[in-house]
Amino acid sequence: MSATEIPYTVEARPDTGLNNVKIGIWLFLASEVMLFGALFASYIMLRVGAAEWPHGSHYLSVPWATLNTVVLISSSVSMVMAWASLIRKDFGKYRLYMGLTILAAFGFLGIKFIEYSSKFAHGYLPETNTFLAIYFTLTGLHGLHVIGGMLYNLYLWGPGAKMWKTNPQQFINRVEVSGLFWHFVDLVWIFLFPILYLL
Amino acid sequence: MEETHHDDHHHEELGFWRKYVFSVDHKVIGIQYAITGLVFLFFGFCLMMLMRWQIAYPGRALPIIGGLLGDTRMPGGVMLPEFYNQLGAMHGTIMVFLGVVPLGVGGFGNFVVPLQIGAPDMAFPRLNMASYWSFLVGGVIMCLSFFAPGGAAQAGWTSYPPLSEITPVAGQVMWLVGMVFLITSSLLGSVNFIVTIIQLRAKGLSFMRLPFFVWAQFVTSFLLLLAFPPLEAAGFMQLMDRLLDTSFFLPSGLVVSGEVLAVSGGGSPILWQHLFWFLAHPEVYVLILPALGIVAEIVANNTRKPLWGYKSLVYSVIFLGFMSFVVWAHHMFITGMGTVMSAFFQTTTMIISIPSVVILTVLILSLWGGSIRFNTPMLFALAFLPMFAIGGLTGLPLGFSSTDIHLHDTYYVIGHFHYVVAPGTIFALFAGIYYWYPKATGRKMNETLGKLHFWPSFICMNLIFFPMLMQGLAGLNRRMYDGGEIYAHAQPVIHLNEVISIAAWVMALAQIFFIVNFFLSLKTGEKIGENPWRATTLEWAAPSPPPHGNFLTEPVVYRGPYEYSVPGASEDFSPQFDEAAAPNSEPVTA
Amino acid sequence: MSHEQDIDKHVRTYIKVFGALLVLTVVTVAVSYLHLSTGAAIALALVVATVKGSLVACYFMHLLDERKLILSVLLLTVLFFFFVLIGPWATELNPIVL
Numbered sequence: 105m106s107a108t109e110i111p112y113t114v115e116a117r118p119d120t121g122l123n124n125v126k127i128g129i130w131l132f133l134a135s136e137v138m139l140f141g142a143l144f145a146s147y148i149m150l151r152v153g154a155a156e157w158p159h160g161s162h163y164l165s166v167p168w169a170t171l172n173t174v175v176l177i178s179s180s181v182s183m184v185m186a187w188a189s190l191i192r193k194d195f196g197k198y199r200l201y202m203g204l205t206i207l208a209a210f211g212f213l214g215i216k217f218i219e220y221s222s223k224f225a226h227g228y229l230p231e232t233n234t235f236l237a238i239y240f241t242l243t244g245l246h247g248l249h250v251i252g253g254m255l256y257n258l259y260l261w262g263p264g265a266k267m268w269k270t271n272p273q274q275f276i277n278r279v280e281v282s283g284l285f286w287h288f289v290d291l292v293w294i295f296l297f298p299i300l301y302l303l
Numbered sequence: 304m305e306e307t308h309h310d311d312h313h314h315e316e317l318g319f320w321r322k323y324v325f326s327v328d329h330k331v332i333g334i335q336y337a338i339t340g341l342v343f344l345f346f347g348f349c350l351m352m353l354m355r356w357q358i359a360y361p362g363r364a365l366p367i368i369g370g371l372l373g374d375t376r377m378p379g380g381v382m383l384p385e386f387y388n389q390l391g392a393m394h395g396t397i398m399v400f401l402g403v404v405p406l407g408v409g410g411f412g413n414f415v416v417p418l419q420i421g422a423p424d425m426a427f428p429r430l431n432m433a434s435y436w437s438f439l440v441g442g443v444i445m446c447l448s449f450f451a452p453g454g455a456a457q458a459g460w461t462s463y464p465p466l467s468e469i470t471p472v473a474g475q476v477m478w479l480v481g482m483v484f485l486i487t488s489s490l491l492g493s494v495n496f497i498v499t500i501i502q503l504r505a506k507g508l509s510f511m512r513l514p515f516f517v518w519a520q521f522v523t524s525f526l527l528l529l530a531f532p533p534l535e536a537a538g539f540m541q542l543m544d545r546l547l548d549t550s551f552f553l554p555s556g557l558v559v560s561g562e563v564l565a566v567s568g569g570g571s572p573i574l575w576q577h578l579f580w581f582l583a584h585p586e587v588y589v590l591i592l593p594a595l596g597i598v599a600e601i602v603a604n605n606t607r608k609p610l611w612g613y614k615s616l617v618y619s620v621i622f623l624g625f626m627s628f629v630v631w632a633h634h635m636f637i638t639g640m641g642t643v644m645s646a647f648f649q650t651t652t653m654i655i656s657i658p659s660v661v662i663l664t665v666l667i668l669s670l671w672g673g674s675i676r677f678n679t680p681m682l683f684a685l686a687f688l689p690m691f692a693i694g695g696l697t698g699l700p701l702g703f704s705s706t707d708i709h710l711h712d713t714y715y716v717i718g719h720f721h722y723v724v725a726p727g728t729i730f731a732l733f734a735g736i737y738y739w740y741p742k743a744t745g746r747k748m749n750e751t752l753g754k755l756h757f758w759p760s761f762i763c764m765n766l767i768f769f770p771m772l773m774q775g776l777a778g779l780n781r782r783m784y785d786g787g788e789i790y791a792h793a794q795p796v797i798h799l800n801e802v803i804s805i806a807a808w809v810m811a812l813a814q815i816f817f818i819v820n821f822f823l824s825l826k827t828g829e830k831i832g833e834n835p836w837r838a839t840t841l842e843w844a845a846p847s848p849p850p851h852g853n854f855l856t857e858p859v860v861y862r863g864p865y866e867y868s869v870p871g872a873s874e875d876f877s878p879q880f881d882e883a884a885a886p887n888s889e890p891v892t893a
Numbered sequence: 894m895s896h897e898q899d900i901d902k903h904v905r906t907y908i909k910v911f912g913a914l915l916v917l918t919v920v921t922v923a924v925s926y927l928h929l930s931t932g933a934a935i936a937l938a939l940v941v942a943t944v945k946g947s948l949v950a951c952y953f954m955h956l957l958d959e960r961k962l963i964l965s966v967l968l969l970t971v972l973f974f975f976f977v978l979i980g981p982w983a984t985e986l987n988p989i990v991l
Contacts, residue, residue: 109423110423110424110425110426110427110428110503111423111502111503112426112502112503113426117502120501120502120960120962121960121962122502122960122962122963123502124426124427124498124502126963127497127498127501127502127962127963128426128427128494128495128498130963130966130967131493131494131497131498131528131966132490132494134528134529134966134967134969134970135490135493135494135528135529135531135532136532137970137971137974138529138530138532138533138970138973138974138977139532139533139535139536140536141532141533141973141974141977141978142532142533142535142536142537142578142581142977143536144978145533145577145578145977145978145980145981145982146536146537146540146551146574146578148978148981148982149571149573149574149577149981149982149985150551150569150570150571150574152982152985152986153569153571153985154569155569161925166922166925170918170922173918174915174918177911177914177915177918178911180949180953181907181908181910181911181953183953184907184953185904185907188900188903188904188907191900192900229547230543230547230548230549231547231548231549231550231566231567232567233567233569234549234550234551234567234569234570237543237549237550237551237567238551240543241539241540241543241549245539283953283954284954287949287950287953287954288954290949290953291946291949291950294942294945294946294949295942295946297921297942298921298925298938298939298941298942299938299942301925302921302922302924302925302934302938303925303931303934303935303938501962525969529969529970529973533977573981573984573985574981577980577981577984578977578981581976581977581980625969628973628976629976629980631980632980632984635984639988639989640984640987640988640989641984641987641988641989641990642987642989642990643987644983644984644987
């Protein structure tokens, strides 16, 4: 496509010990930290400024959310196992673990859908109060991240996996980077769960 | 491993669209950014010239143009207050987010940084293209909002709630959506810049050999990366407020036009201010740092001697970048902030002025004892120094809460930050255009037209912004539809409104010289070789204009960036890339 | 970064971390049914979440043996994260007194 070859797209630069994509994804995650940081800051501001603040379980379902936490943690484990399988050059296992990761993502979104539907059925909408407003904003934005990560994983599981034959190192890098994003999504949920549901 | 990257430049022919429109080449993207930025700058300036009519002659019909703008904006040629507010909000937004930043970071950053570090392109060329197109989409949405029902956003460039949540919905929503695109664009761009600077430096180009411009872009990228997301979060929340009736930023019991607003309430307008200024203060440095970088390059080149205190520059710019994240609430002294927090933010604000002064001092002292070449880029760069100094020093009274309470929201504030950004940053950007135009096109811009552009601009800038400082000290408030003429305390300074407006219109005329020069020089400019300014940094090792892939042979760096007039050298400049240009030079390993 | 011979060791670690994360999830949910005071509940929940988050970051995201460059970028980010978290809140807690 382009006549110019960009150095260090696959191999690490000797003095930094890193390839371009690895630095890129971490910088992106750094900006994501600030995005969620600002939303957490908003949560704090709204909560300390509120006359009264409902306990999360008053509106939300703790059992469903606990199940979802387990689903997302499991998907993180299968994601890292998918990467480890590639290091072991076991492509079949990679397909299996990556498939499980994607299934777990579907499961997470399905449970989220059940939760959202039951809120709407009870007339609990973003406009009801600031607690529900920040709940829908935080979980909605997190859900978009889940969808994004899942779509990229689907690509790596399906058509993107052809690269394993042509350029295995770059493929491993891609799976690693996708994994980093996926673990970050998991990490955000680990904080969202107690903040929204348990406090 | 390095040996495998000796680029083989087989120039495959790309079609017109791939080469000039959907290009992944950093130079084309840089030029796209620069030209789009210049167009937006001009558009934003036009909005302001319209406003200046209403401020200078409140309620008087504007001949010809007024009639063209229609009855929803200027019935009978007289400006409606709503349209005045739209012009004000959009002038600020366009100048900052669509003009100066895209030109300084997107334009110069993209074009110059890979060349200055000896890279074939940016680390992620396709991401780079996505960044430009995201910016363009955001900008177009912003501008189209003038045609939305109720017109464009009216709540100032800061979009403070509750005002921003009770103005017509379409314009404000388009402002927010446009902003999300712009934030996405700058996120993609900043990741790209940081990775490029860390990973793609040429052999021998250690961090302490980087041109100061690259350092400035490096720090700027971190500011964009880490400061913009909070505004994005705030933007999402304001979108929720406007579209889904949440009330993140609307307090309970808010009364608008005599009626209590029907919202769930419980929100905090101050929260928006925090999140907005958490971005917008670092954003100030996003506007300034590339300008400082450009000026440093040009000053070193035209004094023909090394910058006085390169290391001080570098450490100052890093410290400045860090501190810019802890000063934001000095924009909020009058929001009911207690003395403890106010003292904290006053202290950090005073601390951040130190590295700014160090940088400015370094640049001024660099002039000492040089045999200065007064070409057009140097004139703009030299003018930048006192203008930026006035802008910086007038900021000090705004950094102390006791004086800020008097000056807040007056024309003094407008004068202050425009001195930093308009005769400051925009002059530096012009300097950069005159300086790097030969590299981009292979031809120099015309010197006579350049000077005809410079002198009237320089005089008019001061005629515009200095009177504003005087008006503000007299207590004249900003954002006044009638220019403040109904206030008794404003009477001694009200006549300055007309002076300012006329100076603004004359300055517009001076820009004609620039526009003519810009296009005319493409055809008639003096043809130049690789290094017309006899400069030392790596971009001058590439052909003018550089081909796809930039360098004909892989550049190697042998010394620091500003080795001018080295004793024992045969020429008065020893380029970074020329091993034989000075005694005792070697590439650093790693 | 990782070689085939250490990957088995890594995988055993992942399983252990998985177990720890599940146990901590149960702990944090169980504690929420104890009806502690709000302050204690918040503190405990955040401590547990921080431990869980650190486990994910250190082991799944391999931060324990990551390069200094990335660690320093993250350190900077965490610092700014706390600025944006604490700054507005602190200002809210320090209103003007007439």
